[in-house]
Amino acid sequence: IHSSAANADAYIINPAGLTEIGIPTKHALTETGKPVVEVHFANIMAQPSAPRGLPVGPWDSVFSSHVTSVMMGLRQYSYAGAIYALALALDDKTFLGESIDSTVA
Template sequence: MTDAASASVYPRTSSKRHRIALIEGPNTSNMGKRTKSVYGEIGTLDELKAFCVEVGARFGVEIVTFSSNHEGDILEFVHETADEMDAYIVNPAGLTVNGMATLHALVETYKPFVEIHFANVTAAPGHPRAVPVGPWDSLFTPYATGVSMGLREHSYVGAILSLTLALDDEGFLGAKAAHS
């Protein structure tokens, strides 16, 4: 177990076991072969998924993982799970600047979503946490409930915990949506 996953759980205001889908977009399948200072020590996408499921369990939430290098597969996953998920965490990865169909699908779930990146995708070239071919203007950021980036795998811990606490907060995300 990693240190992050074994950290004490921040006090929650609810005992509801939220279901959060974690979506990994194109190029995350290359995990472990990328710049370690930016992308960390997680060796494979399966290791990342297991790490996130374990972190979610520590926070009392179910993390359902999905990954694909194909946007159509991601769209089908979002469409098929919209009624059963409380929220989404998405690393659009290769879709960050051109994944309008994925963004549209997420927005139309009417569920909160957090955009996540290992790197700081908005950092200036040469910054130690920047993407090698950036900075990027993400299509997702203006529509996301929140963004967690630049902290390698720790960005995932922050996103899972923050989204869980926000879902617990009846005055924030836990409140019944006006469009429901």
């Protein structure tokens, strides 16, 4: 993550097995200062009986409170949604605040 930050505009991550324990990865992503979208095939916050929930859910992600966005529960479409939304957001000059005029008139 650290070695790619200079060449990356943003990150999309499926933390999978690191969802509950990936604190070093979370810190590395946060330190880049880049937008991060967390993606999950299933809805990790759903009860096991819910549609698209995990059989062992719900899970608490160490990433969710530190990322720009979370896409989950839409199976493969979670990934497509993350890519599409992030591409649009990065083209929006106000998304990260670059075009906000902070000068006092």
